[in-house]
Amino acid sequence: MRRAAEVEASVLLTGETGTGKSLAARIIHENSRRASGPFVVVNCAGVPESLFESELFGHERGAFTGATASREGLVEAASGGTLFLDEVGDLPVAQQSKLLTVLEERTVRRVGSVKPRPVELRVVSGTGADLNAALETGTFRRDLFHRLAVLRCCIPPLRERPEDALHLARRILRRLGRRYDVDELRLSPDGASLVESYPWPGNVRELAHALEAAVILARAPVLTADALRRAAQLE
Numbered sequence: 001m002r003r004a005a006e007v008e009a010s011v012l013l014t015g016e017t018g019t020g021k022s023l024a025a026r027i028i029h030e031n032s033r034r035a036s037g038p039f040v041v042v043n044c045a046g047v048p049e050s051l052f053e054s055e056l057f058g059h060e061r062g063a064f065t066g067a068t069a070s071r072e073g074l075v076e077a078a079s080g081g082t083l084f085l086d087e088v089g090d091l092p093v094a095q096q097s098k099l100l101t102v103l104e105e106r107t108v109r110r111v112g113s114v115k116p117r118p119v120e121l122r123v124v125s126g127t128g129a130d131l132n133a134a135l136e137t138g139t140f141r142r143d144l145f146h147r148l149a150v151l152r153c154c155i156p157p158l159r160e161r162p163e164d165a166l167h168l169a170r171r172i173l174r175r176l177g178r179r180y181d182v183d184e185l186r187l188s189p190d191g192a193s194l195v196e197s198y199p200w201p202g203n204v205r206e207l208a209h210a211l212e213a214a215v216i217l218a219r220a221p222v223l224t225a226d227a228l229r230r231a232a233q234l235e
Helices: 002-006 021-030 049-057 093-105 131-137 142-148 162-180 189-197 203-218 225-232
Strands: 011-014 039-043 082-086 122-127 151-154
Touching (some): 002 021, 021 122, 049 093, 093 142, 131 142, 189 225
Parallel strands (some): 011 151, 039 082, 082 122
């Protein structure tokens, strides 16, 4: 990730759901020369097919029913910064072709316009899907894959890096302390042991939700192992 932040090459982040791909993308952006520029997230799994071009590339006034004003798309909004394509493996093949054209030409053409607009951005992608299998079945374009995956970074699940769990928990607790106005929010010794030993099948996302539930229900600045087990129903 440090090396990726130093260069402009596109990066593909892979790993299970909840491992922290979005956070990794933001860290790469914030440590790059583009840190002062925008960081724009596109949830590729959440953009309806009928709205794909309008959402990503923008549209001109009158381009379709309801287009009462011109609007820039997410790709154009990311110009000068980083575009993070989250869950890019879920992008339908038809949309993959349109995205590839934009990445190769570094221009976008808004829906209803004949004028291409230049975009200058860095692309980071993330997926929990098996893109190698998708390449074999033809559900993911090989040319787009190679465009997105100049550098590849696989983020291992939390169960394979238990030494990170406690560090992440402390970072999360600092954020939760500010959110819920709790001073010096921390784990007890047995709470810290539980965080390190539990496998966290839901990865960092599960850890964050467990800590937040414990903060809400325990109503105490020190979270014990029992408080975590009760709040998050850990087995």
